[in-house]
Amino acid sequence: AVVEDAALLRDGLGIPVPPGVAASQDRVVDAVDQLVLRWARTHGPFEASDIATEFGLGVATADALAKRWVSARRLEAHTSGTIAADTADTADTADTADTAGATSGSADYYVDAGVLRRLRAATLAKARGSLEPVSPQTYASFLQEWHALGIGEREDLPAVIEQLAGVALPASAWETVVLPSRIPGYQSTDLDDLMASGEIVVVGAGVGGGAGGATDPRIMLLPADLAPLLVEDLEAEDGAAGNLTAPVALGPVAQVIRDKVSGGGAFLAAEIERTLGEADPSGTAAGTAAGAAGDSTSGAATRPSHDAVDSAIWELFDAGQLMPDSFAPIRARLAGTGFTDRPAGAGRGDGRGTTGAGASGSGASGSGASGSAAGNRGAHKAPRRNAGRGSTRRLRMGRTTFAQTVRSEEVRLRRAAMNAHAGVPGRWSLVPTAGGAVTDRAIARGEAWLDRYAVVTRGSIVAEHTEGGFAAAYRMLTAWEDNGTVLRGYIVDGLGGAQFASREVIDRLRDMEEEPAPAESSTPVLLAASDPANPFGAAVPWPDNGAEGTDTSTDRASARPTRGAGALVVVQDGRLLAHLSRGGRTVTAFGRPSLGDGPVDVDPGDVQAVVSALSAAIEAKRLSPVTVEKVNGIDVMSLGAATRAWTEAGARLTPKGLIVR
Secondary structure (H helix, E strand, O other): OOHHHHHHHHHHHOOOOOOOOOOOOOOOOOHHHHHHHHHHOOOOOEEHHHHHHHHOOOHHHHHHHHHHHHHOOOEEEEOHHHHHHHHOOOOOHHHHHHHHHHHOOOOOEEEEHHHHHHHHHHHHHHHHHHOOOEOHHHHHHHHHHHOOOOOOOHHHHHHHHHHOOOOOEEHHHHHHHHHHHHOOOOOHHHHHHHHHOOOEEEEEEEEOOHHHHHHOEEEEEEEOOOHHHHOOOOOOEOOOOOOEOOOOOOOHHHHHHHHHHOOOOOEEHHHHHHHHHOOOOOOOHHHHHHHHHOOOOHHHOOOOOHHHHHHHHHHHHHOOOEEEOOOHHHHHHHHOOOHHHOOOOOOOOOOOOOOOOOOOOOOOOOOOOOOOOHHHOOOOOOOOOOOOOOOHHHOOOOOOOOOOHHHOHHHHHHHHHHHHOOOOOOEEEEOOOOOOOHHHHHHHHHHHHHHHHOOEOHHHHHHOOOOOHHHHHHHHHHHHHHOOOOEEEOOEOOOOOOEEEOHHHHHHHHHHHHOOOOOOOOOOEEEEOOOOOOOEOOOEOOOOOOHHHHOOOHHHHHOOOOOOOOOEEEEEOOEEEEEEOHHHOEEEEOOOOOOOOOOOOOOHHHHHHHHHHHHHHHHOOOOOOEEEOEEOOEEHHHOOOHHHHHHHHOOEEEOOEEEEO
8 A cells, every 4th residue: 555545444354544645634425435446456256254254354344345346347257166167177076066066155356347357368378379370271171070061860950950050052952952951861741841841941042144144042941949030121221321121022913912911820822822913902903913914804803813822922932022831832942843943934824814924013023023934933944733623534334523522613723723833832921020239230240150150250241141241250250259159269270360169069170180081981962052051162171272373265165163052062171073054064173282384184083073973963963964075174175184074984975975874
């Protein structure tokens, strides 16, 4: 203490002022508090007994004093049980039990808030400095293990979908590549059962561009209990502009359907169509929708055509506002039985007018949907389904198939309507409204990123086109770093310092880096290029195959890998073996890393792995046979001796190209 503290010592601890020392005669009401807080600013974690010993107070008095300043956020309190738990990792079981028993009844530990911030900063700095980055190949290999590729069981489907919750992938990839790559025995009925029970919901996330057109939308599979926290908030306030997010532009038919189902419930497409034909109290909405749909017949002046209703339903689905009760409509859309695979003007044979895919007047899903059917099919062809009810195949063995009943005009119209809406089967309802506090939604999104990528990087977030971008994610993850949930540092080599991961993930990455798996120890895995289990093109840049440096022609430029819809990759032991463009016509093969310049020679063993991965998917009827026309931008007919590696691996050389079956 110094002379200026005489008044504090007098009024706080009852110490007389020494003779000759000038001290203020005014009474200091918070003298004890000032002394304790000043002492705390120069000490680490302490107990109430330490305060009592230092200032000659009773332990109960010191504890009450410390708790008061905890409430005022000048001190932080941490229980001794936490410290005992921390020591459990380095102590034997018996010693840990003794320690926990000895400290279970002791008081809390206290620390000054400023001191705690400095301790955390120093600890984080030391932790970051001790991190040694692992190679991108180690991280890619770790992701295969993280996503349990090829080892899942059918009962693991809910856990697989939970790990992928919130990521939007092409609809054609989910049941052909994404789920089967994790669960080899996956069956479509498994997903249908989960959706029928209400555990899983499917939400549209827009129509992907490129050759897929409107037949291959981007969709999310979400656990029903997490859906309100992960779906897009259509009325979220833009913090930067202070305005509401611009609503999705919907056609008039889609707007009327949304209003009709907004009261709740799930409806068949035929039921939705009938509600549109009911009398409109305002006399304007349904009539406007019917006019926009092009239905000008006198008998249906206020009812849009079948195609207009189907188009509007898909429009709402793509906008993330309407969802089906099963995956059957998605399969029908991919198989081309829905409106998106028919040329404009093609009727359904039920006598109703047809306006094509643009009937609803929207550009969300209708634009381009009525174009060439051959060019707008899904990336991975799904099998066609049956021809619907009422077909002549059912009239056998003397069955009447309600021949007398269906003569009724009402029944005939209902059956015709059911068959007319075969492209949108099942019941449709509104997507769960975005709920929860802003903090809860941010936490759910951050946990989803950590579950998907293990190491969250700028490239991973940017590849998802997340609202707010990496800046919003960085703020939240930095806050998690402050409370010790994750660590930030140079975790994967070449990806910058803004990387976040848990301690367990970092430890596992180090173990894999120090003791890598034996070469070729795992089987090659076929993945969708946009799959979170594929870090290449997102977190990790595409490997260099040496082609761009030796030839800058248009053909070589067109062979550049992308993560677009329909694109596939083959990975093995963390190495990217090949990238296949949509349809498999162009293959970009990657050789093993080398120090030389120029084109990379592809290992015949890698070619064998690529062909075997494709053949396995084709044999399982997940993919159609692939015809490769170019390899690394070179026509297969001009490959020369390199063609032998493909033919020896099982591909067949034809005038059309290399065919893999």
